[in-house]
Amino acid sequence: MISPIFVGHGSPMMAIQDTACTQFLLEYGKSISPKAIVIFTAHWETEVLTISASDDVYETIYDFRGFPDELFQIKYPAKGDKALASQIAARFQAKGIAVNLDTARGLDHGSWVPLLRMFPTPAVPVIQISVNPYLPPAEQYRIGEALRGLDQEDILIIGSGATVHNLRALNWEAKEPDAWAVDFDEWLITNMQVQNLEALFNYESQAPNARMAVPRPEHFIPLYIAMGSGDPSRTPQVIHRSYEVGSLSYLSVSF
Template sequence: MIAPLFVGHGSPLMAIQNTPCTDFLLSYGQQLKPKAIVIFTAHWETEVLTVSSTDDVYDMVYDFGGFPDQMYQIKYPAKGSSALAASLADRFRAQDISVQFDTKRGLDHGSWVPLLRMFPVPVCPVIQISVNPYLSPAEQYRIGEALRGLDEEDILIMGSGATVHNFRTMNPDATAPDPKAVAFDDWLIEHMHKHDLNALFSYEVQAPYAKLAVPRPEHFVPLYITMGSGNPARTPQEVHRSYEMGSLSYLSVTF
């Protein structure tokens, strides 16, 4: 069994820098032997849930600018699986969740950066799935619910985003975490431990500093999808937390 994992992927520079988060990702990845990885990435937004469907090696999507040339030379030759993509689509449709396939899109940095740091050499097929940030937290959770039980098949469900992601509050000179970012993450962990879905679904009005932490929800919603995919009998576990530039959260949680 491989518990679903939400990871804070932060800056694309994670691909070439060593940080407490990259140390965690490598160590955690070394403990796993997934048969496949299904990753919901904050950097692929669609109105209809879209599943990558290919048996080939993915192209690379360098969806960032102004970074060192080294960043644009990185290759992560993960392959897809059209059979698994079809099986996932069947699960979504069985729950009346509209779904479509994409046979062309490569892996964006929300996928390949954390995967590179967890598994420097691809170890299994990867399925990339889009997010719709305009759906409610309850609807995001329901998307995850459609995938419950895949953890028992050693398929790793991943959500890649960030709990606190606000460029306006990031401070390159910060030497300690922003207390507001910490308070928001503390609130999330507390209510995830309690399985308090009512509070979590109402985070915008209940969580401290929610508007500062989540000015736009594309990085946040993978958390709810991953949460929904986990076994509700298990207690969510904070497996890593660090901060960059004061407020950029690298909170990672298993479900």
């Protein structure tokens, strides 16, 4: 059994820098042996939930600019699994959740950067799934619920994003995390650990500094999908927590 996780994927520089978070990802990857990986990425937005469905090696997408040339030389040659993608699609459809299948899109950096640091050599199929940031948190959670039980099949579910992701608020001179970002994460951790879904679904009005932490929800809502996919009898556990440039959160949680 491999618990679903949410990981903060931060900057694309994670692919080439050694940090507390990249060290965590490497050690975490060594500790598990999934049969397949299902990853919801903040960098693929669609109105209808869309699942990568191909048996081929994915193209590595460089959906960023202004970074060192070294990043653009990296390839992450993970393969898909059309049959598994169809099985996952059927799970969503059984819950009344509309889905599309995509046979052409590659892995964006919300997927390949954390996967590269967890599993430097891809060895198992990867199923990439889009997000719709405009659905409310309760609906994101319901999307995750459709995948409950995959952990019992040793399929690793990953929500890839960031709990605090406000690029306009980055403090490049910071030596310590910004207090407002820490307070937001503390509120999340407290309510996740007591499984206060009502508060979590209404974070915009209840969490401190919510508008500052989540100016746009595409990086935030993979947290709810991962949470929903976990066994509700388990208490969520913080498996990593660090910050860069003041407020960029690398909080990672196991469900």
